[in-house]
Amino acid sequence: MKGQWYPGHMARTKRVVKDLLKHVDVVIEVIDARVPASSRNPDVDALVGGKRRIIAMNKADLAAVAETARWSAFFARQGHQAVVLTATEGKGIHELAAAVQASAGARAGGRARRAMLLGIPNVGKSSLINRLVRRAKTRTGALPGVTRGQQWVRVGSAFELLDLPGTLPPRLNDPDVVFRLAVTGALEAGAFDEVEAARKLIEYLQSERPEVLQERYGVAPGSPQGVLDGIAAARGLLRAGGGTPDATRAAQVVLSEFRSGRLGRFTLDPAPSA
Ligand SMILES: Nc1nc2c(ncn2[C@@H]2O[C@H](COP(=O)(O)OP(=O)(O)O)[C@@H](O)[C@H]2O)c(=O)[nH]1
Ligand SMILES: [Mg+2]
Incomplete structure (x- = not known):
């Protein structure tokens, strides 16, 4: 990112x-x-x-x-x-x-x-x-x-x-750091791609705590984009006209709910053992 x-x-x-x-x-x-x-x-x-x-x-x-x-x-x-x-x-x-x-x-x-x-x-x-x-x-x-x-x-x-x-400025030279700062809300919305961040967050959640997305949004595990579209459908977030899932608004929902702790408590940087 x-x-x-x-x-x-x-x-x-x-x-x-x-x-x-x-x-x-x-x-x-x-x-x-x-x-x-x-x-x-x-x-x-x-x-x-x-x-x-x-x-x-x-x-x-x-x-x-x-x-x-x-x-x-x-x-x-x-x-x-x-x-x-x-x-x-x-x-x-x-x-x-x-x-x-x-x-x-x-x-x-x-x-x-x-x-x-x-x-x-x-x-x-x-x-x-x-x-x-x-x-x-x-x-x-x-x-x-x-x-x-x-x-x-x-x-x-x-x-x-x-x-x-x-x-002081945040570290922005490492894509993993940018992702972690983006999903925790340290970066301004314009400074990163929300859909990309949400897809990466969905991947992370599916590997760390697979039940969370299903419990919160009723979506089955799957590809990050598929899950995002499923969240859009579940929340009635559809694009004007065609009625297709609005992945951008779904991404904003996932990011905002993650940041506020509604998906649980997470530490994204693992503690060093020594
Ligand atoms: N959940 C939670 N939110 C916090 C805590 N401390 C600050 N915030 C929120 O984080 C955001 C940034 O806080 P702010 O004090 O403005 O950060 P600053 O930019 O470092 O001065 C605000 O929305 C605060 O309400 C905390 O301990 N827990
Ligand atoms: Mg301040």
Whole structure:
């Protein structure tokens, strides 16, 4: 699968992120727990360097529980603390705040430690900030390195959070990664072929959990295109005029229901064993 992103905009953002990082003690790298490898930006390691880092595995409500535990253990072996979260329900927020506080250590020279969130689009950075800031006490105002409109917000007693996240481009050079980002909703609709993504998703579902499509749509197993046409027929999604199945709308239904968890909880990136 091919994917596209806005390189100009992202290149500028990366410069801004690099600048902001100079003022930060702890980085919260936000990833999607369904795709813990595919949702990481490959430049993060270089950008963050030796700073303390916490990996926020968000959207855990949509990921397979056992796989999330395996990934979390893997990150720990890599020397990064991982926190499992569901930002939309506020789950794990206390643990995340505590982890930042602990990793930031004591105040240095009377100043609270500073943290910022980083990650590719749609992993839930804004949702996490909203939840963390709800726990906030005071806004500390503009400081050097903070673009107009951004500010540090004090969370708890020992750290301050930048109230806007750093957004980095997703990985788009590997067709499997593009597929996994497309079906989890990290890419904009125009950046990939929806029918192709849905066909690949149907193939995946038929091999991983063959009963799911039959239970949800009443379609018998078969070729991905046949299943897609069957879903269109079952949902009354027919093209105007000829009355033939509308595979594009059927693809949109499957993608949207997969993303919202209505087809079950899935982790698309298998956890490394070592
Ligand atoms: N199911 C689920 N959805 C989430 C979670 N966190 C964020 N979302 C949804 O994912 C989408 C992107 O979230 P947003 O915070 O805007 O991501 P950002 O682009 O990284 O800032 C929104 O529709 C959120 O409601 C979560 O933990 N679980
Ligand atoms: Mg956002």
